[in-house]
Amino acid sequence: GDSVTQMEGPVTLSEEAFLTINCTYTATGYPSLFWYVQYPGEGLQLLLKATKADDKGSNKGFEATYRKETTSFHLEKGSVQVSDSAVYFCALRAGGFKTIFGAGTRLFVKA
Amino acid sequence: DAGVTQSPTHLIKTRGQQVTLRCSPKSGHDTVSWYQQALGQGPQFIFQYYEEEERQRGNFPDRFSGHQFPNYSSELNVNALLLGDSALYLCASSFRHSNTGELFFGEGSRLTVL
Numbered sequence: 001g002d003s004v005t006q007m008e009g010p011v012t013l014s015e016e017a018f019l020t021i022n023c024t025y026t027a028t029g030y031p032s033l034f035w036y037v038q039y040p041g042e043g044l045q046l047l048l049k050a051t052k053a054d055d056k057g058s059n060k061g062f063e064a065t066y067r068k069e070t071t072s073f074h075l076e077k078g079s080v081q082v083s084d085s086a087v088y089f090c091a092l093r094a095g096g097f098k099t100i101f102g103a104g105t106r107l108f109v110k111a
Numbered sequence: 112d113a114g115v116t117q118s119p120t121h122l123i124k125t126r127g128q129q130v131t132l133r134c135s136p137k138s139g140h141d142t143v144s145w146y147q148q149a150l151g152q153g154p155q156f157i158f159q160y161y162e163e164e165e166r167q168r169g170n171f172p173d174r175f176s177g178h179q180f181p182n183y184s185s186e187l188n189v190n191a192l193l194l195g196d197s198a199l200y201l202c203a204s205s206f207r208h209s210n211t212g213e214l215f216f217g218e219g220s221r222l223t224v225l
Contacts, residue, residue, distance in 0.1 A: 004153075032212045043115070043201060043216035044154070051211070089153055093212040097167045098144070099203075101153035
């Protein structure tokens with residue numbers, strides 16, 4: 001079945017460091033891909049999305065490119081801030097109506 | 112514009128009891144999905160409601176049931192609670208004609224089963 005695998009956390013970085021969180025997926029057909037973020041005490045919110053191969057989603061300095069050949073959708077940011085500390089979830093929506101989430105990667109950014 | 116609201120925010124039950132969780136979708140949304148998020152895990156799809164019908168269901172037993180009302184709000188019911196049902200239950204709303212598939216989440220209802 002469809003699934004999402006993302007790197008385990010926690011990831012601890014200093015402010016202004018470069019961030020990569022790896023995400024790979026297994027799906028039939030051509031899924032839409034998402035990154036959601038969950039700040040402490042809040043619900044999940046969409047960070048960025050890509051709906052077809054080679055699309056790049058971007059928001060708040062974060063980027064991810066839909067790579068069909070490697071079935072990947074890695075999240076990157078060039079310079080993280082303390083306020084980026086949160087849990088990041090990679091997700092896909094293929095056929096049907098459900099969105100499938102990865103296990104999440106917790107990011108800690110130190111000042 | 113109110114976002115997705117869920118109630119209650121926290122509740123404690125004992126094994127064997129029943130619980131009802133409530134969700135009001137974001138204004139303009141007509142579809143509600145429910146997810147279970149165990150501690151340290153990603154959300155797991157329970158089911159989705161559209162036009163007051165269960166449209167798709169994940170791998171959850173029949174103890175988990177739901178309902179959608181004409182105003183698009185929804186309830187999640189869990190019967191015969193088990194310790195393993197302790198989790199954060201998330202409601203997500205969307206609009207059926209959205210071509211992005213984006214979900215809008217509430218802050219969740221944290222259920223503890225003792």
